[in-house]
Amino acid sequence: MDIDRIRAAAARLDGHARRTPLLSSPFLDEIAGRRVLVKPECLQHTGSFKYRGARSALSAMDDAVRARGVLAYSSGNHAQGVARAAQEFGVPAVIVMPADAPALKIANTRSLGAEVVLYDRATEDRNALGARLAEERGLSLVKPFDDPEVIAGQGTTGLEIAEDASALGIESAEVLVCCGGGGLTSGIALALEADAPGMRVRPVEPQGFDDTARSLASGEITPHGQPERGLCDAILTPAPGQLTFPILKRLAGPGLAVSDDEAMRAMALAFQRLKIVAEPGGAVALAAALFHGDALEADTVIVTVSGGNVDAATFARALDTL
Amino acid sequence: MDIDRIRAAAARLDGHARRTPLLSSPFLDEIAGRRVLVKPECLQHTGSFKYRGARSALSAMDDAVRARGVLAYSSGNHAQGVARAAQEFGVPAVIVMPADAPALKIANTRSLGAEVVLYDRATEDRNALGARLAEERGLSLVKPFDDPEVIAGQGTTGLEIAEDASALGIESAEVLVCCGGGGLTSGIALALEADAPGMRVRPVEPQGFDDTARSLASGEITPHGQPERGLCDAILTPAPGQLTFPILKRLAGPGLAVSDDEAMRAMALAFQRLKIVAEPGGAVALAAALFHGDALEADTVIVTVSGGNVDAATFARALDTL
Numbered sequence: 001m002d003i004d005r006i007r008a009a010a011a012r013l014d015g016h017a018r019r020t021p022l023l024s025s026p027f028l029d030e031i032a033g034r035r036v037l038v039k040p041e042c043l044q045h046t047g048s049f050k051y052r053g054a055r056s057a058l059s060a061m062d063d064a065v066r067a068r069g070v071l072a073y074s075s076g077n078h079a080q081g082v083a084r085a086a087q088e089f090g091v092p093a094v095i096v097m098p099a100d101a102p103a104l105k106i107a108n109t110r111s112l113g114a115e116v117v118l119y120d121r122a123t124e125d126r127n128a129l130g131a132r133l134a135e136e137r138g139l140s141l142v143k144p145f146d147d148p149e150v151i152a153g154q155g156t157t158g159l160e161i162a163e164d165a166s167a168l169g170i171e172s173a174e175v176l177v178c179c180g181g182g183g184l185t186s187g188i189a190l191a192l193e194a195d196a197p198g199m200r201v202r203p204v205e206p207q208g209f210d211d212t213a214r215s216l217a218s219g220e221i222t223p224h225g226q227p228e229r230g231l232c233d234a235i236l237t238p239a240p241g242q243l244t245f246p247i248l249k250r251l252a253g254p255g256l257a258v259s260d261d262e263a264m265r266a267m268a269l270a271f272q273r274l275k276i277v278a279e280p281g282g283a284v285a286l287a288a289a290l291f292h293g294d295a296l297e298a299d300t301v302i303v304t305v306s307g308g309n310v311d312a313a314t315f316a317r318a319l320d321t322l
Numbered sequence: 323m324d325i326d327r328i329r330a331a332a333a334r335l336d337g338h339a340r341r342t343p344l345l346s347s348p349f350l351d352e353i354a355g356r357r358v359l360v361k362p363e364c365l366q367h368t369g370s371f372k373y374r375g376a377r378s379a380l381s382a383m384d385d386a387v388r389a390r391g392v393l394a395y396s397s398g399n400h401a402q403g404v405a406r407a408a409q410e411f412g413v414p415a416v417i418v419m420p421a422d423a424p425a426l427k428i429a430n431t432r433s434l435g436a437e438v439v440l441y442d443r444a445t446e447d448r449n450a451l452g453a454r455l456a457e458e459r460g461l462s463l464v465k466p467f468d469d470p471e472v473i474a475g476q477g478t479t480g481l482e483i484a485e486d487a488s489a490l491g492i493e494s495a496e497v498l499v500c501c502g503g504g505g506l507t508s509g510i511a512l513a514l515e516a517d518a519p520g521m522r523v524r525p526v527e528p529q530g531f532d533d534t535a536r537s538l539a540s541g542e543i544t545p546h547g548q549p550e551r552g553l554c555d556a557i558l559t560p561a562p563g564q565l566t567f568p569i570l571k572r573l574a575g576p577g578l579a580v581s582d583d584e585a586m587r588a589m590a591l592a593f594q595r596l597k598i599v600a601e602p603g604g605a606v607a608l609a610a611a612l613f614h615g616d617a618l619e620a621d622t623v624i625v626t627v628s629g630g631n632v633d634a635a636t637f638a639r640a641l642d643t644l
Contacts, residue, residue, distance in 0.1 A: 018343060023365060027433065040365075042597040043345060104594075111349065271637070272426075275364040275630030277597040308597030312641035315593070319634035 001148050001247060003194035006155035006187065009056040013156055016088070017052050018044050020157075022164045022302070025273035031290050035300040037170075038286065039161055040276045042308025046112070048234070048282070049157055049184055049306050050081030050144075056153025057142045058085045066091050071139040073097075073126055076105035077234050077307050078144040083114035094139055096130050102233065104311055145183030146241030154184040158191025161302055165196065172198035174253065174298040176285035178306040179203035179212050180235035182244030188304075189251040199302070202253040204285040206232040206260065211239045212248065213255025221245050231260040231314075234281030234307055256295055262287040267318035270305060279310035280318075323470050323569060325516040328509065331378040331474035332481055338410070339374050339478065340366050344486045344624070347595035353612050357622040359492075360608065361483055362598045364630025368434070370556070370604070371479055371506055371628050372403030372466075378475025379464045380407045388413050393461040395419075395448055398427035399556050399629050400466040405436035416461055418452050424555065426633055467505030468563030476506040480513025483624055487518065494520040495622040496575065498607035501525035501534050502557035504566030506628060511573040521624070524575040526607040528554040528582065533561045534570065535577025543567050553582040553636075556603030556629055578617055584609040589640035592627060601632035602640075 023038040041049035058066055069092030072082040079095040086093035093114040097106060098121045110116050119129055134141055143150060158175075165173065175192060177185040182203065189201040203212045209232070211224035223239040230236055240248060258266075263280045266287035270278045278286065285303040289296070310318075345360040363371035380388055391414030394404040401417040408415035415436040419428060420443045432438050441451055456463055465472060480497075487495065497514060499507040504525065511523040525534045531554070533546035545561040552558055562570060580588075585602045588609035592600045600608065607625040611618070632640075 018345070021340060021343060021365065023340070027430075040597075043343065047597050108349075268634070271599055271634070275362075275369050275599040277593055277599065312590070312593070312644050316638045316641055319638055322634050 001151055001190060001243065003190060005148060005152040006159060006191050009149065009152035010156045010159055012059040013052060013055055013153065016055055017156065019160060020044060023274045023276065027273045028269065028290065032301065033293050034296070034298070036289050037165065037300065037302045038274060038305055039157065039302065040274070040305045041157060042276055042278055042282055042305050046080035046084050047307055047309045048077035048081065049154055050077040051084055052156055053150035053153035053183055054078065054081035054085040054142060057147060057149040058089055060149040061140060065140055068138040068140070069093060070142050071096070071130055071134050072142045072144070073130055074144060075101045075233055077309060079105065079109045079114070080112060082142050083109045083112035087113040094133055096126055102311060105309060145181035146243045148243065151183050151187045151243060155187025155191045157184065157304065158188035159195060161188065162192055162195035165302060170300050171196065172298060173300040173302050174296055175199050175201045176204050176256065176288050176301060176303045177201055178235055178282055178285045178304055179205050180237035182212055182240040182248055184304065184306060185252065186244040186247035189247055193251055200253045201251060203248065203255045204288045205235060205255060205257050206230060206263065206284060207257045209236050210255055210257040213257055215240050215245060216248060216252060216255050219249065232263060232281035232284060234279060235284065256288040256292055258284050258287040258292065262291045264318040265321045266290055267315065268322045271319060272322060276305060277308040277310065277315065278305045279307050280314070282307035323473060323512060323565065325512060327470060327474040328477035328481060328513050331471065332478045334381040335374060335377055335475065335478055338377055341482060342366060345596045345598070349595045350591065350612065354623065355615050356618070358611050359487065359622065359624045360596060360627055361479065361624065362596070362627045363479060364598055364600055364604055364627050368399070368402035368406050369629055369631045370399040370403065371476055372399040373406055374478055375472035375475035375505060376400065376403035376407040376464060379469060379471040380411055382471040383462060387462055390460040390462070391415065392464050393418070393452055393456050394464045394466070395452055396466060397423045397555055399631055401427065401431045401436070402434060404464050405431050405434035409435040416455055418448055424633060427631060467503035468565045470565065473505050473509045473565065477509025477513045479506065479626065480510035481517060483510065484514055484517035487624060492622050493518065494620060495624050496618055496620040497521050497523045498526050498578070498610050498623060498625045499523055500557055500604055500607045500626055500628040501527050502559035504534055504562040504570055506626065507574065508566040508569035511569055515573055522575045523573060525570065525577045526610045527557060527577060527579050528552060528585065528606060529579045531558050532577055532579040535579055537562050537567060538570060538574060538577050541571065554585060554603035554606060556601060557606065578610040578614055580606050580609040580614065584613045586640040587643045588612055589637065590644045593641060594644060598627060599630040599632065599637065600627045601629045602636070604629035
């Protein structure tokens, strides 16, 4: 994995991925006690950054391979990203999803033209199911994070952060990234190493699911050991990946963890001050910036809002915290 | 009023106003039965397009005049735009607001450094109050729409629409604009006349407050004649302006009017599909695109979401329509 792969992904994504802006609000700066810039990947196609990695992976495949179709495991955002990218290329997509995934995410994935295969988390082996489907139909697996082309696609977010921050005269910052398996975090870290070496990535996770923070602290991959259930459903991945962790170990600062309540309050403030919709897992980095300032060092913090695929009831509960 | 004034405003706004993207969703296209592109000015500084006009007006003033301070009448979005622009220039801002304006808008205006003077809509004469303040303190009035530099600032929205649509290969479209006094609508109309002559502006208003539609139909300024109270508080202006109406009469297509319920449903769909926060008055153009397709002609419709300053309770009610 190196910067050239990210730049190549950026070239392939040009004209396809949406160029998201950097947002800000003096009201958020005041709460945080420092300058806060927000990269709203909730505004990306399919409502999360996952489209970048999916489009990158599909566009890097040989035409004949891609034409047979793609397979993904996902509880939601990765599924939608892969489904949309496959639809754009006109190739089949099969998405293996837990039967208890949010209904909106399942419906959206189907509406984007994918075949959704549901499984029971308690009784079925997702990997065996997927392997059988892949073999039967000649599908290529698109991993959610531990794949060089996926990491490269997510890393294009970091190229944009570096460019837009530089235009604002910002060369030094902590960059807080909502972190599940570390695809977005490691991709951004590589991009900033090349284009904004004065910036340092710091992963942010939900409390109790801070496997990346623990892994960075111990120096080796350390799963969180919890069932993957919780408010921040997009980023409950058990552990950082074989590809992503070495990148994070080399480049990322210490991890941060926020409570579900803090994530909900950050969603409400993103509504009120930025006019964007963040899902719980997409709001943890903003929550860290707003409510964990003691753990930060830089005068400027840049945070990703990594997704906005949240149901109305959960969002309304977040607004109740205002 | 001509295009050169808009281009000059764009130069003065460069590096200050936020460059908002064009958003889209296949789910909205499906509801509308045509391609829908959304210009989310809710993401603009202060949460509405009004910042553009305010910054344009203040930046066009002589330094000595601006230094004495500015005055504005506004129930909300214009107030915040003027307050922020004045704060950026370090000059005093006095905002005359009705005492029953949304609490969040009053609080935001104060937090942006402005002095807020409240008046009672029923018993006090806003214009007399403002004139007295202006004379006593040497303040310059920044009108909400009927001012060439304000129209020019709002028109920069149209320059961006033309440029971004062209990059997508779109030269022909109906451009639906949320319309109060017509500053944004006339500014966009002038910009498109120059840069995207295949596009036509159409104003969208709340039912019962469709003074611009009636004025366009009758050929002369026709007030709606209602008290300025309703869900879509940002765009209940009694009539188009002396400067804005002749521009609209020359360039705009027939007006459209939507119900409050349609505006609320459009807010909910903007939440669900675009991950943006629209206020009721900022959602009427999207509502027209989604629910009044029979009144539209073009294969592509571009809609402004002109603001996102809505309280949580109203927003939660909108989500209940999903």
